[in-house]
Amino acid sequence: MTQDELKQAVAQAAADYVAQHAPAGSIIGVGTGSTANFFIDALAPLKDKYQGAVASSEATRIRLESHGIRVLDLNEVDDIPVYVDGADEIDSGLNMIKGGGGALTREKIVAAVARTFVCIADRSKLVGTMGKFPLPVEVIPMASAHVARQLTKLGGTPVQRAGFVTDNGNLILDVHGLAITDPKGLETQINQIAGVVTNGLFALRPANLLLLGTAEGVKSIG
Ligand code: 5RP
Numbered sequence: 139m140t141q142d143e144l145k146q147a148v149a150q151a152a153a154d155y156v157a158q159h160a161p162a163g164s165i166i167g168v169g170t171g172s173t174a175n176f177f178i179d180a181l182a183p184l185k186d187k188y189q190g191a192v193a194s195s196e197a198t199r200i201r202l203e204s205h206g207i208r209v210l211d212l213n214e215v216d217d218i219p220v221y222v223d224g225a226d227e228i229d230s231g232l233n234m235i236k237g238g239g240g241a242l243t244r245e246k247i248v249a250a251v252a253r254t255f256v257c258i259a260d261r262s263k264l265v266g267t268m269g270k271f272p273l274p275v276e277v278i279p280m281a282s283a284h285v286a287r288q289l290t291k292l293g294g295t296p297v298q299r300a301g302f303v304t305d306n307g308n309l310i311l312d313v314h315g316l317a318i319t320d321p322k323g324l325e326t327q328i329n330q331i332a333g334v335v336t337n338g339l340f341a342l343r344p345a346n347l348l349l350l351g352t353a354e355g356v357k358s359i360g
Contacts, residue, residue: 160188160219178207191207235318240299246340260352281334306335308335
């Protein structure tokens, strides 16, 4: 199976999960990225069952609306039973690195509201120790040099993502060379640097369930 076929398989498994676990009339949280895009396509046939969706990025909002799925502002919503999103890396504790698509802050906000976070990923995303994928950090533009110096002191090599501005008008520093042995501790530490909006570690709020696409089929972990 190709990587896209694995992503499609987990996206369909996530739509089946939503159909079984999200009550009719509820609001679905939807992530960002190529795997999440397959999920949006798989969710489309269910659109009349649900009130709508909350999008974790402008790109996701546009794709949801192209399927006729109503997109709600998160401030109008107090309950999201299920949030489905991809990851750049995920470990056996269901801690993740996210933000390869630059949507980490909105993803983290939607995940904070959601009761259940379902991560959808192909086999290549499951790792022993996270950090091979550079950790994205969203920063306020005027603070980028300061934040980069602090990240260097933590042992990483920050590189500003070229030509990229987040949906919130900020910059991304991709931090290379971190071996993330304490994901919760590092998530907390980086978020305390003045000028950081948030970082792409999802360890304080990990996934609840991983649907993993493998050559042998979709595995449920968690
Ligand atoms: C976007 C994300 C994505 O979930 C992550 O980058 C995975 O993307 P893909 O499914 O395209 O591999 O965090 O900010």
